[in-house]
Amino acid sequence: MDYFWKEHKKFVIAVGAGFLGLLLYRSFVLVPLGIAADQAKSKLQREKQELKVRMANGVPSEDSLRLARASRDRTKQSLASLIKDVEFKSPDKFRKPDRENAKTHFESLSIDLYKELHQKAVNAKIAYPANVGLDSVNDDNGAEYLLRLAVVEQLSLVAIAAEVEKIEVLDGLAGGGSRDEGPAKKSPFLTKVGAFMKFSGKAESVFKVLHGVQKKGLYLAVTSFEAQRDDQTKDLFLASITVSMLRVDEKASLEAK
Numbered sequence: 001m002d003y004f005w006k007e008h009k010k011f012v013i014a015v016g017a018g019f020l021g022l023l024l025y026r027s028f029v030l031v032p033l034g035i036a037a038d039q040a041k042s043k044l045q046r047e048k049q050e051l052k053v054r055m056a057n058g059v060p061s062e063d064s065l066r067l068a069r070a071s072r073d074r075t076k077q078s079l080a081s082l083i084k085d086v087e088f089k090s091p092d093k094f095r096k097p098d099r100e101n102a103k104t105h106f107e108s109l110s111i112d113l114y115k116e117l118h119q120k121a122v123n124a125k126i127a128y129p130a131n132v133g134l135d136s137v138n139d140d141n142g143a144e145y146l147l148r149l150a151v152v153e154q155l156s157l158v159a160i161a162a163e164v165e166k167i168e169v170l171d172g173l174a175g176g177g178s179r180d181e182g183p184a185k186k187s188p189f190l191t192k193v194g195a196f197m198k199f200s201g202k203a204e205s206v207f208k209v210l211h212g213v214q215k216k217g218l219y220l221a222v223t224s225f226e227a228q229r230d231d232q233t234k235d236l237f238l239a240s241i242t243v244s245m246l247r248v249d250e251k252a253s254l255e256a257k
Contacts, residue, residue: 086219088245094150102142117156124160133171148172151195151245162208164201171196194244202235
């Protein structure tokens with residue numbers, strides 16, 4: 001034994017060291033790694049199972065969320081572009097001054113504006129109605145009436161520029177809150193403030209009115225339109241049109257997304 005130890009001492013020590021190293025490697029590296037791998041596998045299986053349950057309950061996957069976010073971003077860009085195309089940039093005179101009541105401002109402005117529009121129509125040899133239907137203003141609806149007055153002005157100017165023969169009726173309370181419906185109906189995203197006009201003129205004039213109200217920057221959505229010719233031998237049409245100023249709450253729309 002002593003002879004074997006003396007002759008193979010270095011070999012035995014080397015083998016022993018190697019075995020000890022293997023034992024230590026297994027104890028401190030392989031075993032913990034195996035345990036960690038098992039734990040990771042169990043966690044993955046558990047998360048997969050939880051995901052299946054969530055998806056069964058209507059909870060979207062990460063891919064679904066990513067696609068939804070991309071769709072939301074595209075919607076934001078489209079909405080911003082759409083608002084620029086359909087917005088009505090109401091002139092400053094139709095905004096309530098900080099130090100003045102909306103009702104008082106409307107009453108003063110409406111008188112002056114009617115005289116101005118009536119004179120423009122007379123100069124163009126166009127019959128103009130005796131009133132524009134905005135006769136029930138109060139402290140609560142004053143701001144809305146100012147917007148309606150802006151719609152009436154634009155509708156009148158378009159008709160005068162189109163050289164219609166007669167403006168028979170102008171009703172600033174029709175379309176998006178008629179006399180029967182009450183104030184303009186509001187939603188979290190869109191409010192329509194409209195007006196109605198009945199007029200007569202040649203086919204070209206009617207065509208110009210229909211397209212003139214949809215001018216970018218002063219856009220009025222056409223919600224109804226009718227035209228008829230009683231005498232087929234004459235180029236004279238009786239037409240009616242209802243338009244609406246669209247007020248889009250971009251912030252509310254995007255928050256809802």
